Amino acid sequence: MLAAEPGDGHVDVTIPLIDISGWRSGSPARRREIAGEVDRACREIGFLIIGGHSVSPDVVERIERTTRAFFDLPLEVKLSYASKNPAVFRGYARINTAALARAYNDEASAPDFRETFSINRISIDPADPYFTTEYARRIFAPNIWPDVIGDFRASWEDYYRSMEQLASELMQIFATALGLEETFFKDRIDKHTTGLLASNYPEPAGDRPGNQIRAGAHTDYGSLTILHAENKPGGLQVQTAEGVWKDVPVVPGAFIINIGDLMARWTNDRWVSTIHRVVNPPRDRIAGSRRQSFAFFHQPNYDAVIECLPTCRGEGGPRYEAINSGEYLESKLIQIQMPASRKSHAS
Numbered sequence: 414m415l416a417a418e419p420g421d422g423h424v425d426v427t428i429p430l431i432d433i434s435g436w437r438s439g440s441p442a443r444r445r446e447i448a449g450e451v452d453r454a455c456r457e458i459g460f461l462i463i464g465g466h467s468v469s470p471d472v473v474e475r476i477e478r479t480t481r482a483f484f485d486l487p488l489e490v491k492l493s494y495a496s497k498n499p500a501v502f503r504g505y506a507r508i509n510t511a512a513l514a515r516a517y518n519d520e521a522s523a524p525d526f527r528e529t530f531s532i533n534r535i536s537i538d539p540a541d542p543y544f545t546t547e548y549a550r551r552i553f554a555p556n557i558w559p560d561v562i563g564d565f566r567a568s569w570e571d572y573y574r575s576m577e578q579l580a581s582e583l584m585q586i587f588a589t590a591l592g593l594e595e596t597f598f599k600d601r602i603d604k605h606t607t608g609l610l611a612s613n614y615p616e617p618a619g620d621r622p623g624n625q626i627r628a629g630a631h632t633d634y635g636s637l638t639i640l641h642a643e644n645k646p647g648g649l650q651v652q653t654a655e656g657v658w659k660d661v662p663v664v665p666g667a668f669i670i671n672i673g674d675l676m677a678r679w680t681n682d683r684w685v686s687t688i689h690r691v692v693n694p695p696r697d698r699i700a701g702s703r704r705q706s707f708a709f710f711h712q713p714n715y716d717a718v719i720e721c722l723p724t725c726r727g728e729g730g731p732r733y734e735a736i737n738s739g740e741y742l743e744s745k746l747i748q749i750q751m752p753a754s755r756k757s758h759a760s
Contacts, residue, residue, distance in 0.1 A: 428651075428661055428669070429454045434465030436586055444589065452590040455680075459672040459687035460651055462664050463583075468575045470666070473641060475568040476611075481705060482562050483530060484613040491528075494559050502608065502746055504557030505530050508615075514629030516748035517688070523625035526617065526693070531610040532556040535570045543604055552606055552715050552739060573609050576639055576709040580607070583637060583670065584711075591680060592724040601717045602636070606739060607710060614647065614704040617693055627704075628691035633673040634745045635712035635738075640669040642706035647694030651687050661689070675713065675741065678733045681725040715739030 431450045435443040454461035483491070488507065495505045506529045514522035537544040537553050544553055558566045581602070588597040614627045627647055642649065644663035651671075652658055661669060677686035694702035713719070717738040721731035 428458065428460045428462050430462045430464060430664060430667065432465035433463050433582070433586065436582065437467070448586055448590040451586055452684075455587075455590070455672055455676075455684035457685075458651065458653070459677075459685040460661060460689075461670050462662070462667045463670055464664070464667045466579055466582075466668065468579060468668075472568075472571050472575050475564065476572040476707065477705065479562050479565040479568045480530065480611045480613075480707075483559055483565060484528065484611075484705070486559075486561065490561065494530075494557050496557065498554075499750060500551060500743075500747075501554045502531055503533065503554060511749045512629055513631035513749050514690075516634075516745045517629075517631040522629045525628045525691075526625050527612045527614045527627055527691075529610055529612050531608055532569060532573065533606065533608050535573050541604075548739070549715070569609070572707070573709075576609065576711075577605075577607070579639060579668070580605075580637065580709065580711045583639075587637070587676070591683075591722060593722065598636075598713075601713050602711070604714045606712045606715050606742070607635070608712070610708050610710065612691075612706045612708070614645075614691065614702075614706075616699055616702050626690060626693050630688050630690040631749075632686040632688055633671060633710060634675065634742050635673040635710050636676045636679075637673060637711045638671050639709040639711065640671070640706060642669065643704050645694070645704040646698040646702040647692055647704060649689060649691055651689045658690075658692075673710070675719045675736075675738060678719050678736065679722050679725070681721045681727060681732055683725050683727075712742055713738040715742075 429450065431447065431454065433447055436447050439447070451461065491505045492507065495507075496503045508526060508528050509524040511529075512522045512524045533556065534553055535556065539545070543549060584598045584602060585595045588595050591597075612628070630652070640649070642663055644665075648663065649661040649669070650658045651661055663669075671689065672684050672686050674686045677684055691704075691706075715738055718735050719738055719741070720735035721733065
């Protein structure tokens with residue numbers, strides 16, 4: 414099933430495109446309208462596309478350029494920027510080291526056909542005890558920065574800051590959409606543990622496992638994900654409630670947003686954390702199918718308790734027990750690592 418490719422009966426879908434510019438400059442009525450549009454999208458499919466944001470195109474272009482240059486480096490150079498600790502998710506990871514489907518429901522899944530580079534928070538307050546506990550020192554471990562690509566670190570830090578601002582704005586919209594005070598989530602995300610991950614999906618070549626695709630079927634783990642992706646053959650698909658895989662379009666200048674597991678639990682499944690995957694390009698469109706994407710996995714504070722929101726209890730009450738944000742994330746990140754990858758990190 415995971416080997417399905419575009420052209421094998423997949424169906425196009427219209428993910429709602431929502432202009433959020435009115436959230437910053439519109440009337441109270443327009444803000445309520447935007448929140449209502451977001452609520453409908455999160456109930457129905459868990460995905461939406463947003464325009465009207467304040468992220469500069471230059472910020473996006475710079476991180477695209479520097480990251481592509483990094484992935485073009487020889488493998489041995491890229492491996493020198495890999496994390497030495499399997500519990501610290503930073504830096505470079507080569508192809509075949511992770512399988513996203515393993516954290517969802519497919520323990521035998523083939524590894525994802527992609528290489529990645531990731532960072533976490535770019536600034537912490539060293540005087541704040543929150544960041545200095547033994548647990549926090551691992552969670553907020555220093556990022557790994559390639560020093561062979563000019564402007565790499567600056568481009569990533571600028572993009573990360575832009576995503577932080579956008580995520581904060583979206584969480585305000587989410588709160589309003591859920592009938593809460595606009596600032597409800599503020600003290601639950603002010604010390605977030607958000608990762609920014611770039612994926613490079615090469616053109617398929619040579620023999621690979623028959624069930625290997627670019628990224629296996631999975632859900633995301635946190636509150637929300639902000640995705641910027643190239644429009645290339647072999648892209649993102651979501652699975653509908655009916656089990657049908659549908660393409661997510663790439664809209665120039667816009668970002669794709671999807672709900673993660675913790676937001677679904679917060680909302681008592683009023684909003685859905687939708688299964689999605691990245692498929693292989695069609696066999697007749699492999700040439701030019703290299704694809705790059707950036708995912709900002711917004712994650713609440715590591716000690717945030719995720720429990721049913723007061724506006725989402727319904728007649729049946731909470732469906733889930735309360736969980737800790739940091740522990741949930743770490744359990745998922747360990748699951749997706751291929752066994753051989755864990756050994757190589759430890760050696």
